Amino acid sequence: MSLDNILNHWSDYRKGSEEGGHHDYEHRWAMAINLDLCIGCNACSTACYAENNLAVVGKEKFEKGQAMHWMRIERYWDQQELEHPEQGASFLPMMCQQCGAATCEPVCPVAATYHTPDGLNAQVYNRCIGSRYCSNNCPFRVRYFNFYSYYESSWPEPMEQQLNPDISVRDKGVMEKCTFCVQRIRTVKDKAFMEDRPVQDGEVVPACAQACPTSAIVFGDTMDEGSVVSKLWKKHQVERGVYQKTKLAKKDADLRGYRIFEELNVDPSVMYLERVREDI
Amino acid sequence: MTMVTEKDINEQIAWAKINTDVLKSMENPRPAYWVTLAVCIAMVACAVLAEYIQYTVGMGTANLNNPHMWDMYIAAFVFWIGMSHSGTLLSAILHLIHADWRKPIYRFAEAMTTFSLLTAGIFPMIHLGRVWNLYWVLPYVSDRGIWPNFRSPLVWDAFAITTYLTASMLFLFVGMIPDLAICRDNTTGWRKKLYGILALGWVGSDRQWRHFRKIYLLMACFLIPLAVSVHSIVSADFAMSIMPGWHITSFPPYFVAGALYSGCAAIITLFILLRYFFRFEDYMTLPIMEKTAKLTFAIAMVWTYLNLIEFASVWYGHDVYNKELLIAKATGAYAWIFWTMLFCGSILPFALAFRKLRRHMPTMFVVSLFLNLGMFFERWMIVAPTLSMSQEPHQWDIMYGSIIEWAIVFGSFGWFGMLFLIFVKVFPSVSMYEVKEMVFHRKLSAGEEDLARMTDHAKPVTQTTGGGGA
Numbered sequence: 001m002s003l004d005n006i007l008n009h010w011s012d013y014r015k016g017s018e019e020g021g022h023h024d025y026e027h028r029w030a031m032a033i034n035l036d037l038c039i040g041c042n043a044c045s046t047a048c049y050a051e052n053n054l055a056v057v058g059k060e061k062f063e064k065g066q067a068m069h070w071m072r073i074e075r076y077w078d079q080q081e082l083e084h085p086e087q088g089a090s091f092l093p094m095m096c097q098q099c100g101a102a103t104c105e106p107v108c109p110v111a112a113t114y115h116t117p118d119g120l121n122a123q124v125y126n127r128c129i130g131s132r133y134c135s136n137n138c139p140f141r142v143r144y145f146n147f148y149s150y151y152e153s154s155w156p157e158p159m160e161q162q163l164n165p166d167i168s169v170r171d172k173g174v175m176e177k178c179t180f181c182v183q184r185i186r187t188v189k190d191k192a193f194m195e196d197r198p199v200q201d202g203e204v205v206p207a208c209a210q211a212c213p214t215s216a217i218v219f220g221d222t223m224d225e226g227s228v229v230s231k232l233w234k235k236h237q238v239e240r241g242v243y244q245k246t247k248l249a250k251k252d253a254d255l256r257g258y259r260i261f262e263e264l265n266v267d268p269s270v271m272y273l274e275r276v277r278e279d280i
Numbered sequence: 281m282t283m284v285t286e287k288d289i290n291e292q293i294a295w296a297k298i299n300t301d302v303l304k305s306m307e308n309p310r311p312a313y314w315v316t317l318a319v320c321i322a323m324v325a326c327a328v329l330a331e332y333i334q335y336t337v338g339m340g341t342a343n344l345n346n347p348h349m350w351d352m353y354i355a356a357f358v359f360w361i362g363m364s365h366s367g368t369l370l371s372a373i374l375h376l377i378h379a380d381w382r383k384p385i386y387r388f389a390e391a392m393t394t395f396s397l398l399t400a401g402i403f404p405m406i407h408l409g410r411v412w413n414l415y416w417v418l419p420y421v422s423d424r425g426i427w428p429n430f431r432s433p434l435v436w437d438a439f440a441i442t443t444y445l446t447a448s449m450l451f452l453f454v455g456m457i458p459d460l461a462i463c464r465d466n467t468t469g470w471r472k473k474l475y476g477i478l479a480l481g482w483v484g485s486d487r488q489w490r491h492f493r494k495i496y497l498l499m500a501c502f503l504i505p506l507a508v509s510v511h512s513i514v515s516a517d518f519a520m521s522i523m524p525g526w527h528i529t530s531f532p533p534y535f536v537a538g539a540l541y542s543g544c545a546a547i548i549t550l551f552i553l554l555r556y557f558f559r560f561e562d563y564m565t566l567p568i569m570e571k572t573a574k575l576t577f578a579i580a581m582v583w584t585y586l587n588l589i590e591f592a593s594v595w596y597g598h599d600v601y602n603k604e605l606l607i608a609k610a611t612g613a614y615a616w617i618f619w620t621m622l623f624c625g626s627i628l629p630f631a632l633a634f635r636k637l638r639r640h641m642p643t644m645f646v647v648s649l650f651l652n653l654g655m656f657f658e659r660w661m662i663v664a665p666t667l668s669m670s671q672e673p674h675q676w677d678i679m680y681g682s683i684i685e686w687a688i689v690f691g692s693f694g695w696f697g698m699l700f701l702i703f704v705k706v707f708p709s710v711s712m713y714e715v716k717e718m719v720f721h722r723k724l725s726a727g728e729e730d731l732a733r734m735t736d737h738a739k740p741v742t743q744t745t746g747g748g749g750a
Contacts, residue, residue, distance in 0.1 A: 005425035065345030065677055074674040103522050109434035110416045129416055130409015131434055132349035137521040141675040147340025172338040173409025261671055
């Protein structure tokens with residue numbers, strides 16, 4: 001059985017090995033996050049907790065760095081020597097960037113993380129053995145490991161009633177991360193399939209985008225030319241797979257789009273729009 | 281100044297004495313032996329308890345957190361794998377280049393190889409989040425058609441380590457067969473039964489020796505590339521990633537050099553212990569110690585050089601992440617570990633350059649322990665600071681292991697000690713037949729030299745060591 005599998009799919013396997021990632025995409029889900037609109041309210045993070053059955057680990061473990069926030073708001077402060085320093089913190093919502101050339105994928109010993117035809121980095125919880133290599137090789141550090149079994153501490157009775165039935169609750173020893181709300185994507189895709197039509201733009205809304213009070217997060221399919229996210233990417237001249245020294249190359253102040261750690265060539269699926277600042 | 285070259289071994293030593301000396305070392309453990317063994321077992325018990333807690337409660341008990349997904353377990357893993365390399369160096373490489381001074385000391389070095397591999401192998405297992413699914417790393421034929429990811433260095437690790445472990449165990453065993461036959465012929469009771477089975481019917485016939493020589497040479501040749509590849513593959517765990525401080529081209533040779541280094545230092549430690557406790561002064565002689573120390577010094581310098589080129593390439597490479605990390609290593613929270621590592625690894629070995637110190641056993645003992653301390657720090661400095669300070673500044677963190685982690689790492693030393701202590705009392709820790717061979721060859725060549733001197737009418741030189749009648 002399994003020998004057949006590897007022999008029959010050898011060419012696919014080699015293709016995946018040599019070029020990495022997936023090649024015949026059905027969708028390429030992507031985001032555009034407008035940092036100018038982000039007010040750092042953490043609603044996205046909270047929504048993510050509710051949607052994806054994320055464990056609440058408690059203050060002590062949070063301080064130890066064992067939190068499970070798939071979506072985190074990073075805070076940065078400007079150096080005060082700047083001519084016009086920001087008042088207060090700048091915020092950066094950070095979640096799995098669903099890289100096109102993800103560094104987490106090749107290092108997993110059991111192939112528990114792989115690239116889907118949707119352009120997502122899927123994490124197969126049942127396959128994960130917890131070597132944690134993927135997290136070590138993630139430049140964004142957005143992979144979260146179940147250091148403990150949180151089921152009883154995080155959802156004491158009757159809290160387990162509010163768990164999202166669409167996705168599992170992960171037990172200790174398993175890596176997890178943002179999935180771009182894959183359960184919502186699936187529901188929409190299934191519905192579209194039943195109705196025999198393509199998925200429409202704006203149909204899939206991940207929990208974070210849904211909860212964002214300023215609509216800073218835009219989600220969509222970059223394979224769909226007409227989608228809002230495609231247009232935004234195009235408008236800010238951010239292209240997939242293209243390494244661009246954004247800031248240096250773009251003189252135009254309107255071109256605010258950039259992807260984090262672009263120089264590492266991991267091809268992230270999330271484009272950020274820089275804050276509009278006075279001295280730039 | 282011409283120095284009277286000392287003999288590596290007194291060639292006048294009688295073969296029967298070699299047998300009795302080595303066999304005696306395997307008998308009647310003294311109270312100190314039992315106490316040490318008990319301490320080792322207690323250390324293992326602590327580690328087992330710690331692992332039980334970690335297994336049932338979760339990996340978080342080891343203080344691991346989001347940036348620090350790996351920590352001391354992986355450092356200890358690399359450390360123990362490294363230690364295993366010197367056995368192969370002594371037994372296989374020096375065998376091939378006919379450096380016969382290795383003969384009295386290679387047996388325990390080989391045992392050390394096997395046991396440190398057995399120790400190292402534990403770490404990648406226990407550090408898994410779900411140990412019970414460990415076998416998924418192996419390419420077994422699953423009816424679900426799922427294979428491991430052959431691109432992952434961790435899978436290469438699994439292959440490399442199991443191959444190396446099998447090969448080095450076989451090499452140890454095969455090299456011991458003639459000695460096991462000697463043991464079989466000189467013991468009674470359970471020992472006789474055990475050695476009888478293990479000696480595989482060795483009678484020392486010409487035919488057996490011929491086959492033995494062939495297979496021994498063959499295995500030595502097989503083992504050398506393995507030893508180099510194993511640590512290169514371990515280094516690939518880091519070098520194949522994109523993390524600053526890990527993604528470094530010079531890692532494979534750097535790891536191999538470090539491995540040989542810590543292994544040689546461990547050989548010196550055990551050499552001195554065996555020499556002292558088993559009264560092996562006739563076999564583990566000072567000239568052999570000197571040669572081992574010189575070898576260690578040379579490897580230490582190679583390691584230092586590779587360190588320097590790593591720093592230099594980071595410094596002049598102007599990769600912002602790498603450079604910042606290097607500066608942070610040297611000046612940040614881990615600076616004391618960094619500088620201790622460099623002191624122990626690069627400055628301290630200069631002690632080995634002095635003949636007086638090389639021949640002073642207590643000094644050598646302390647120095648060898650510090651060399652290995654430096655090497656342990658080196659491994660930790662490779663693993664942890666990169667995670668503390670990777671590309672993403674939001675996740676920068678400083679972390680030290682919890683008591684659980686320490687208990688398991690200490691326990692690994694107990695485990696190694698336990699295996700080694702059992703080994704030295706069950707198996708001959710000095711190769712009897714090879715020492716005899718060495719003595720014989722030396723005698724033969726000395727005879728030839730004498731003959732040459734006689735014909736040249738040269739003045740006979742009195743030997744400084746030796747004694748005992750012809």
